[in-house]
Amino acid sequence: MPALKKEKVEHCFFLEKKGIVSKIKKNDGGKFFHQGADSDCKFSLRDLFLPSRFSFGFSLKKSLLAFTASGFMAVAVVGGASYADKGMEVKSEVMNAGDQAYGNMMEAINGIKNSDFESSLKNFEQAQKNFNQASDEMEELGNAVISISKYFPFASKLSSGKNLIEAGNHLAVAGKNLNLAAEKMYKFKKKSDENNLQNISLLDIFTSIQEDLKVAGGELQKAREKIDQVKLDDLPEEKRQQFADIKSKMIFFSGMADDFSENSHILVDLLGGNGPRKYLFLFQNNNEMRATGGFIGSYGLLEISSGKVRNFFIDGIFNPDGQLREKIVPPKPIQKISAAWSLHDSNWFPDFPVSAEKAILFYEKTGGPTVDGVIAITPAVMEKLLTLVGPIEMPEYGTTLTADNFTENTQYEVEVDYDKKENNPKKILSDLAPMVLNRLTSSGDPKIILGALDVFLQSLSEKHILFYSRNDQLQDMISNRGWSGEILQTQGDYLSVINSNINGYKTDGVVDENIEHTAEIQADGSIIDTMVINRKHTGGNSQFDWWNKVNSNYMRVYVPLGTQLIEIEGQTVEFDKSPLDYQALKFNEDPDVKKEEENMQIDQNNGIRTYQDAGKTVFAFWTYVSPQEEIAVKLKYRLPFKLNFENDYTNSYSLLAQKQSGSNGSGFSSTIKYPDGYKIEWSYPDNIDKSEGKLKLDEKLDQDQFLGAVMADDKISVK
Incomplete structure (x- = not known):
């Protein structure tokens, strides 16, 4: 029997228990795997497989x-x-x-x-x-x-x-x-x-x-x-x-x-037991994607005190925007459609707590009250609730809303069939919300009540509902449950693809996205990733014109901090051009936008913007896809860390793939390729496909996905 290398065997591994997939420690950059201290290890491989002596005589211990x-x-x-x-x-x-x-x-x-x-x-x-x-x-x-x-x-x-x-x-x-x-x-x-x-x-x-x-x-x-x-x-x-x-x-x-x-x-x-509370609702349309879930077309203000809903007001977003007097420079991509920054474009940063604070800031600048928190919602939540409570008749609009027609009918009412004199295109939403809420609260059927809870929890896990609270304790609870829409921290591999529809109408409702990720572990332990992002436009023949337009998209790819881009293809080479002389017009600058753009490096050959945000390296660029067409963007990059077997004959690779908040879920696959001489000691999740020299996971990215493996280097584990 071959002897295990003596100095390598007395160790053990522990999994971090805190985080979205119970494998990642958030905020403080905890590792996926740690080598335990000697005192933590209850046994060694040598004790198990190589007894201290072989005896053919009488052994009291053996006899007992x-x-x-x-x-x-x-x-x-x-x-x-x-x-x-x-x-x-x-x-x-x-x-x-x-x-x-x-x-x-x-x-x-x-x-x-x-x-x-x-x-x-x-x-x-x-x-x-x-x-x-x-x-x-x-x-x-x-x-x-x-x-x-x-x-x-x-x-x-x-x-x-x-x-x-x-x-x-x-x-x-x-x-x-x-x-x-x-x-x-x-x-x-x-x-x-x-x-x-x-x-x-x-x-x-x-x-x-x-x-x-x-x-x-x-x-x-x-x-x-x-x-x-x-x-x-x-x-x-x-x-x-x-x-x-x-x-x-x-x-x-x-x-x-x-x-x-x-x-x-x-x-x-939260329910106003310690005084009145106000919450700002942001209704994000994920048919027109933005960083935290979609274009903010409507907003709401919920006032609650002693557990009683005192007021729930819903309105179109451009009404408060019209009250904004301060002139603020928008992020450069937003400048293509808006000369000034305001509430409807406030959800620019993928890290929701940052965008939520921007929304609060803009709302206060328009004359709105100071709020205690922000809740963002996409249409997917209402579709799920309509499945639960059944059709809602709305005779004033000549329609009956169901889960199947909600998006199309409300989009039609908002874009086309609204009272031009009243000029309140979002009125159908403000009329619908209390009707659905009343159906839920007046139901004595536990099936409806538990079903609503299930819709609520599923929407949170799929990031169709996001919470942000200015109460630090409550925010910690939200964060620990994975409901905050934060960019998570991990010392392993990481990816998140963030799409922002800029003048692309509502075409994200008819664009299918698929992400193929491959991590190739080299012989020296370094890791080269390849990511292919396919986007297919299925519109062009719709009765609704907003689904027949070109999808114009500012894409941001978040990867581990320090990652180096090797090559990219398939993107559109385009550079930003300011529509105004903001300095001469004395516009104010937002400190977070300024920080992002000042540390941005722009490659004049391929149009790639590289910068840092939320503890990650970001590659940003433009993509355009026309109706009935398909594009593929391919990125190849080197990770800032490598597998090191100098101090141990085992090491680990892990990937956290975060879905974009509010998206309906991209197709997703990740492949881990490793060289000859490595063997897999452990892998996660259980349904990962194992074959010679690689591991592969195929999933829909409707929730954050995690995969990982512990590898052993046979060349040093056995002598």
Whole structure:
């Protein structure tokens, strides 16, 4: 057996647990992998595979191990014979009790759906009794037998079964408390005037159910701990996928419960429990992409105090823009369409907290009040909500809005069919929002309520909703949940493609984008990336003229700080030209825009702008794609770091690919190529394709994607 290189074996690896994919440490530049200190390592590879001596004589340690193993085998065999008959009886009784408990749980859920909270509570209590009965039946086999059964592959089903039963018991208790919370919410609804949202105190509802949700969260956590001890192989094959889905949901909901418990005081502040709060809403149209999700065509102001919505006003963005008196120089690409910078172009920076502060600044300069936070939303959220609540009749506009026609019909009303005398093209949106909100708040159907929560959470994970708060504690919570739209920090590889539609009409609604990324690890450990960005325009034959125009796009590619561009092709060579003499006209300069443009280097041969933003190197350029045509931009660049095997025979590569906020998701693939002599010790995610000399992941970039691998260099790991 070949000897492992002595100084290389005594180490271990740890994963960072904080971040969007539980693998990346944000803000402070944490590594994907770390070599642990000697004290952290519980064993070494040498201890496992190379005993300190080989002895053919008597060894007390060896004999004790053999005796102990024999004892366990004897217990298993004798115990198996003794409990065989009893085991069959227990199995039958446990299955019957489990089936009854499951039936009780389903009836309880139906009771909540039908607002029959009394029967629901009784069914949850009966489910708990049945789970307790099943647990008692299993204990008749003896706790000792059940405890040691998990160590034997052929008997571990016994331990898994007990853990499932105990998990069910905790879920039943959680259900009882959720039922109490649902009943309280229903009573609040009954007391409220369904047509007057101002009579509903969200804070009163929140505080009344806070303890119930806290208890339910604790029980969910206990259920999760039991489910984590269940071996997937112990379950019937046809049930394994269902169990895996349940387990992933348990992780999510128990995490949400933890967040709720830890941050409930922050939510009280958010709802105006510590004084009135104002939030600026930005409605971003992702058919006309901008850095944080789309062109800001409308805005809203939500005023909330003591949990009651005092006012929710929605208006077209150009109304406040018309009140702006200060003249500010816009970013150079924006100068193609706007001589001055204002609120509707404020979302220039892909890092949403930065753009949110710009929006607040412009809103205040137009005479708007100081706000406590910003919420950005794309049409995808309303489409999902319409799927949930059903069609909304709007006779004033001669239409019925559905999830399928929402984008087309509202775009038509806004662009063409609005009252020219009233001159309020966004009125349909301000009329629709309270109607949908009323459908949601007046519904007593838990399916609708939970469905709205699911829409909300999915929209946050896909960055169709972005949050920014000036409350530092609340902002930390938003950031930790991945809801902030921040540019994340990682010491591994990174990419994010940011599109900004500049005078390209609404054509992003008919442009399909695909990103192909390849990282080639060289023999010396250096890494060269190639990225091909394909954009296909499917418009040109639409009845709506705004989908038949050329897509004019300012593209920014964010990569690790210090990356060097080797070559690029497929872009349009174009240089910025200011429409005004801003200095002579005494326009003010924005410090963040000025900083970005002053450190920008422009290649006069290919038109590429290279600069730094949000801790990244940025390559920026123009692209144009006409209807029914397709373009491909290819970039090749060298990463600022390399794999180093001098101090260890293993190393790692990782990539964080961040989707652009508000986009509907690009096609995405990433390939890791590595030279001969390397082998993969570990890779993530599980569905990554492995073949000789490379790893490949194909996914839709509708959420941030992460992949990584631990590699070993055989040339130094074995001598």
